Amino acid sequence: MENNRDYTRRSRRRRELTPREKLLIILKRNIYPIALVVIIIFSIVVILPAEKSREAKKEVTASITENKNKTAQKETETTTNKNTKVYKTIKPKTRTTEKIVAELKERSKHDEKYKKIYDRIDEYPKGMLNAVLNNPEMQDFLIGYPDNQYTLKYLKTQSDESEETTLTEAETVQETTAQDSNEEIDLSDIKITEKERKSAHPLFIQWDERWAYIPYGDENIGMAGCGPTCMSMVIVGLTHNSEATPAEIARHSEESGYYVNGQGTSWLLMSQVAKNYGITVNQMAVSQIEMENALDNGNMLICSVGAGDFTTQGHFIVIYGYTDEGFLVNDPYCKVRSTKKWSFDRIKDQIKTIWRYSY
Numbered sequence: 001m002e003n004n005r006d007y008t009r010r011s012r013r014r015r016e017l018t019p020r021e022k023l024l025i026i027l028k029r030n031i032y033p034i035a036l037v038v039i040i041i042f043s044i045v046v047i048l049p050a051e052k053s054r055e056a057k058k059e060v061t062a063s064i065t066e067n068k069n070k071t072a073q074k075e076t077e078t079t080t081n082k083n084t085k086v087y088k089t090i091k092p093k094t095r096t097t098e099k100i101v102a103e104l105k106e107r108s109k110h111d112e113k114y115k116k117i118y119d120r121i122d123e124y125p126k127g128m129l130n131a132v133l134n135n136p137e138m139q140d141f142l143i144g145y146p147d148n149q150y151t152l153k154y155l156k157t158q159s160d161e162s163e164e165t166t167l168t169e170a171e172t173v174q175e176t177t178a179q180d181s182n183e184e185i186d187l188s189d190i191k192i193t194e195k196e197r198k199s200a201h202p203l204f205i206q207w208d209e210r211w212a213y214i215p216y217g218d219e220n221i222g223m224a225g226c227g228p229t230c231m232s233m234v235i236v237g238l239t240h241n242s243e244a245t246p247a248e249i250a251r252h253s254e255e256s257g258y259y260v261n262g263q264g265t266s267w268l269l270m271s272q273v274a275k276n277y278g279i280t281v282n283q284m285a286v287s288q289i290e291m292e293n294a295l296d297n298g299n300m301l302i303c304s305v306g307a308g309d310f311t312t313q314g315h316f317i318v319i320y321g322y323t324d325e326g327f328l329v330n331d332p333y334c335k336v337r338s339t340k341k342w343s344f345d346r347i348k349d350q351i352k353t354i355w356r357y358s359y
Contacts, residue, residue, distance in 0.1 A: 085110035087136045089336045092312045100129050113139040120146055128223060135334055141207040141222050150185075150213040150220065185214060190247045197242045201300065201320035204229050204236075204246055206332045211247040217259040221250050227265030228253050229332035230316040234300045235277050237320065238359035246332075249273060264314060270302055270355045280358045286351045288344040295321055299358045308350035310337065 017025075087107060095103065101121065108118035117124070117132065117139065123146040132138045145151055190210050196202040206212065206229040212222030221228065228249035235244040249269075253259050258269040274281050284290055284301075294301060301319040310317060310331060321328040326341035 087111065087114075089135045089137060089334060091309060092134045092307075094312045095130050095133065097126060100126065100133065103133055104129065107133075111136075113143060117142050125223075131223070135336075137335055138207055138222075141209070141212050144209065145213065145222075148213040150215060154215045185251075187214075187245070187247045187251060190245050192236065192242055192245055197236060197240050199237065201237045201318070201328075201330060202233055203330045203335070203338055204233050204332060205335065206246060208246075211245065211250070214247050214250065216250045217254065217264075218261045221246060224259075224264055225250050226316045226332045227258075227269050230302050230318050230330075231269060231273055233318050233330055233332070234302060234357050235274060235279065237300055238279055238357060239277050241277060244277065252276075265316070267304065267353070270304075270316075274357055278359065282356045284354050284356045286348055286354060288348075291319065291327070291344070291354065292322055294356045295319070297358070299356050302355045302357070303347075304352040304354075305347070305350045306352055309342075309347070310334075310350070 085107075104114060104118045104121060108115040113136075114132075117129070121129065124142065128142060128145070132142050192202070192204075196204070206225040207222035211225070212220065214221050216225050216228070219225075225246055229246040231249045232244050232246040235241060235249070250259075252273055253265060253269050256269075256272070258266045258272070260266055271281050271283070284294065291301060303317050303319060305311060305315050305317060307313055310333070315333065317332070318330040319327050320330060323341060326343040327347070329338060329340070329342055331337040
């Protein structure tokens with residue numbers, strides 16, 4: 001009887017286990033299978049993606065490294081094979097004949113275009129060679145100069161600002177007057193683009209192959225045509241007249257006597273030719289306030305400038321706008337300078353006079 005009571009007590013104790021105790025017993029019995037499942041799930045969710053991510057990063061890094069190596073190799077090959085050196089446009093300066101020859105010789109070792117020029121150095125006026133050293137943008141203009149039809153037909157002894165002769169005394173080509181030469185030249189094929197015609201302030205470059213080699217006085221437009229080129233920019237910008245090309249304005253300048261041999265374009269061109277296109281012209285003071293007011297009213301300005309940032313002696317530039325950083329300039333001689341902004345303080349002492357144009 002006593003044994004039955006003990007059994008009953010033990011049975012009752014078993015039935016009186018709490019839910020928590022029961023859970024612990026179950027967990028103890030199944031701990032290993034559960035742990036295995038957790039490990040498997042953790043591996044699937046965390047470890048494998050992390051490993052894949054590391055592998056992906058390795059692949060990307062390897063790819064980037066490979067690309068860098070290829071780029072470096074390509075750059076090295078380019079430098080090695082072409083032996084190229086980039087020459088930048090600099091502030092204009094005048095060189096002696098000896099320095100021109102020496103500098104061209106050195107540049108010809110690193111630049112194929114300079115080499116082409118150096119190989120025919122005796123066929124260029126000194127001023128032209130000096131100019132291309134100041135402004136590498138002109139290389140193609142010089143390369144095309146010796147064999148151009150206008151050069152071959154109208155080349156004559158030149159004398160520019162600083163002894164404009166070729167480096168030898170081989171200039172014995174017959175002389176013709178500028179007016180006679182231009183009478184024989186058909187300018188009807190010289191066109192500006194529709195985009196240029198529609199532009200409010202087109203940039204024309206005087207050494208553009210469309211008109212660069214056309215004779216202008218004792219020079220050509222490429223070397224001496226800054227005045228007509230500026231006038232063309234203003235006329236086309238204000239009136240959108242496609243006929244007012246730099247070549248046409250240069251022709252008018254010569255016919256009207258506005259080009260002075262050995263000196264360049266007379267200021268009279270700036271005040272007279274625009275009237276033929278219905279444009280009002282006024283000279284104005286070199287004043288920042290007046291210049292900005294004129295531009296605010298839709299006017300365009302042409303400035304005659306002296307030695308400084310744009311030239312070693314005399315030059316014309318167009319000003320068509322301004323920002324907080326400075327004035328917006330179209331320099332017919334240089335594309336790089338036409339992308340910069342010029343503060344009034346920087347250019348005021350270089351400006352000789354200003355013409356204001358309205359339409």
